[in-house]
Amino acid sequence: MQWETVIGLEVHLQLATKSKIFSGSATTFGAEANTQASAVDLAMPGMLPVLNEQAVRYAVMFGLGIGAKIGRRSVFDRKNYFYPDLPKGYQISQFSDPIVGEGSFEIQLEDGSSRTIGITRAHLEEDAGKSLHEDFHDQTGIDLNRAGTPLLEIVSEPDIRSAEEAVAYLKALHSLVTYLEISDGNMAEGSMRCDINISLRPAGSTTLGTRAEIKNVNSFRFVEKAIQYEIERQSDILEDGGQIVQETRLYDADRNETRSMRSKEVANDYRYFPEPDLLPIVLDEDYIEALREALPELPREKRERFITQYELSPYDAGVLSAHRALADYFETTASKAGDAKIAANWVQGELLGRLNRDELEISDCPVPAENLAQLIQRILDNSISGKIAKQVFDAMWSGEGDADSIIEARGLKQVSDSGALEAMVDSVIADNQAQVEQYLAADENKRKKLVGFFVGQVMKLSKGQANPQMVNQLLAKKLV
Amino acid sequence: MPIDQDEIEKIAALARIRIKDEQLPGVTERLRNILAMMDTLQAADTEGVEPMANPLDAVQPLRADEVTEINRREAFQTIAPAVENGLYLVPKVIE
Numbered sequence: 001m002q003w004e005t006v007i008g009l010e011v012h013l014q015l016a017t018k019s020k021i022f023s024g025s026a027t028t029f030g031a032e033a034n035t036q037a038s039a040v041d042l043a044m045p046g047m048l049p050v051l052n053e054q055a056v057r058y059a060v061m062f063g064l065g066i067g068a069k070i071g072r073r074s075v076f077d078r079k080n081y082f083y084p085d086l087p088k089g090y091q092i093s094q095f096s097d098p099i100v101g102e103g104s105f106e107i108q109l110e111d112g113s114s115r116t117i118g119i120t121r122a123h124l125e126e127d128a129g130k131s132l133h134e135d136f137h138d139q140t141g142i143d144l145n146r147a148g149t150p151l152l153e154i155v156s157e158p159d160i161r162s163a164e165e166a167v168a169y170l171k172a173l174h175s176l177v178t179y180l181e182i183s184d185g186n187m188a189e190g191s192m193r194c195d196i197n198i199s200l201r202p203a204g205s206t207t208l209g210t211r212a213e214i215k216n217v218n219s220f221r222f223v224e225k226a227i228q229y230e231i232e233r234q235s236d237i238l239e240d241g242g243q244i245v246q247e248t249r250l251y252d253a254d255r256n257e258t259r260s261m262r263s264k265e266v267a268n269d270y271r272y273f274p275e276p277d278l279l280p281i282v283l284d285e286d287y288i289e290a291l292r293e294a295l296p297e298l299p300r301e302k303r304e305r306f307i308t309q310y311e312l313s314p315y316d317a318g319v320l321s322a323h324r325a326l327a328d329y330f331e332t333t334a335s336k337a338g339d340a341k342i343a344a345n346w347v348q349g350e351l352l353g354r355l356n357r358d359e360l361e362i363s364d365c366p367v368p369a370e371n372l373a374q375l376i377q378r379i380l381d382n383s384i385s386g387k388i389a390k391q392v393f394d395a396m397w398s399g400e401g402d403a404d405s406i407i408e409a410r411g412l413k414q415v416s417d418s419g420a421l422e423a424m425v426d427s428v429i430a431d432n433q434a435q436v437e438q439y440l441a442a443d444e445n446k447r448k449k450l451v452g453f454f455v456g457q458v459m460k461l462s463k464g465q466a467n468p469q470m471v472n473q474l475l476a477k478k479l480v
Numbered sequence: 481m482p483i484d485q486d487e488i489e490k491i492a493a494l495a496r497i498r499i500k501d502e503q504l505p506g507v508t509e510r511l512r513n514i515l516a517m518m519d520t521l522q523a524a525d526t527e528g529v530e531p532m533a534n535p536l537d538a539v540q541p542l543r544a545d546e547v548t549e550i551n552r553r554e555a556f557q558t559i560a561p562a563v564e565n566g567l568y569l570v571p572k573v574i575e
Contacts, residue, residue, distance in 0.1 A: 034553045036549075039556070136569060141567030279540040
């Protein structure tokens with residue numbers, strides 16, 4: 001049977017606040033265990049939460065970024081469950097009245113098509129601490145530094161149909177939140193974690209199948225692999241006439257499989273009720289409008305502008321606008337070099353290739369945009385060929401200076417002096433009489449191919465620095 | 481709304497409360513009485529009344545995003561039953 005995959009994602013996004021959502025503790029990643037856990041975070045008796053205004057602002061900015069309804073009045077609720085990394089015995093979350101309501105955004109797929117994915121809601125909540133199960137001789141170690149870190153939980157509609165779409169959705173979301181600067185988006189540090197709800201149904205059916213929930217997947221690649229594995233597992237069961245058990249599963253990256261997390265069936269009853277220690281958040285129109293006006297240009301707008309302003313292809317515009325820092329780098333290079341097309345090729349080709357190879361972020365790029373622009377100018381004014389430019393780029397990458405000083409120091413300037421070129425052409429002709437005779441005997445079509453040999457010899461003689469157009473002209477004049 | 485013993489056992493399990501078998505009838509009876517009072521409240525006409533999230537007629541004040549807490553780990557950990565390498569130790573939990 002043909003199965004259709006139905007996926008909804010819940011993304012837990014850590015907001016980039018300096019302090020926690022309900023206490024004045026720092027949120028710095030990687031601090032020594034429990035040094036950022038205050039009396040509020042530890043749930044000492046009598047401690048009360050006080051809401052961080054920046055967390056509220058970031059949540060509203062996200063809502064505006066996806067064109068969602070903003071909750072004018074939203075409420076915190078208690079989600080009750082027992083786990084030692086949650087010292088209060090409940091998580092403060094939002095259940096009935098979230099701060100961000102329905103919205104949507106567009107994702108771009110590899111084949112150039114796009115789809116709109118609905119967002120059900122996004123709500124503010126606090127993160128839990130961390131449990132460390134190893135090395136404590138049958139005990140568990142608890143680090144509460146992360147407890148109380150503000151999270152925005154972003155819940156999608158079950159609109160996603162494949163692993164590819166899920167990854168595209170997460171990338172688009174990552175791009176949006178980093179443009180808005182409401183999260184650092186650092187997946188390795190857990191700033192963006194994802195729960196995957198996935199079910200299959202016969203193609204053409206409109207009712208949903210029984211779903212499994214895969215918890216806490218924290219990289220794009222793992223999301224893709226976990227979904228692929230889960231599609232296979234569920235279709236095998238269904239093909240054999242079996243039934244999917246609704247359960248929580250865990251993705252094990254080492255074994256590339258998902259497995260059931262809970263051995264015995266526990267009633268999933270969080271007994272939500274309004275948090276009595278917090279009052280409703282009420283937002284007025286002026287507040288929301290001021291934030292709307294202060295929104296930066298968002299990825300989709302930037303992409304559209306790149307297509308019209310720089311005449312880039314939709315694909316190129318998509319790559320260059322995916323990250324705000326990369327987009328800024330490209331625009332600086334393009335405007336200083338004076339040629340957006342060539343700048344786009346260099347940024348996407350050499351620069352991104354090098355960043356990937358060295359596993360660097362654009363913010364750590366050793367070549368400033370101004371230097372790349374200068375290099376491009378030297379190609380445009382015929383000082384160097386494209387081939388030599390790659391050498392110069394390598395040298396800039398390893399920190400040898402800017403383009404002009406490297407061209408100067410290494411003597412790479414293209415030879416455009418006609419006297420010097422003529423001497424080289426003469427010597428190549430003199431040394432290769434057999435090829436000259438062959439060339440002269442050939443017809444027009446063959447000559448075009450044969451002339452390449454002479455160009456190659458001259459380039460070799462000049463160590464790649466001869467101006468190829470001038471060499472061609474000289475050869476045409478001399479080979480008669 | 482009558483509540484039976486099975487339900488009491490389920491709620492007790494969720495709340496991590498151990499209720500001995502001989503206590504069950506008494507607990508069930510008392511909770512039934514509380515729920516009967518709820519039924520009286522439920523009977524009130526709330527048509528058109530906005531649900532109240534908090535009895536105070538006030539709006540949540542917000543705090544500026546500033547780090548105001550200092551590290552007091554040492555003081556907090558003097559009252560913890562077990563600590564190691566800065567971590568609080570608890571009986572092993574693993575799913």
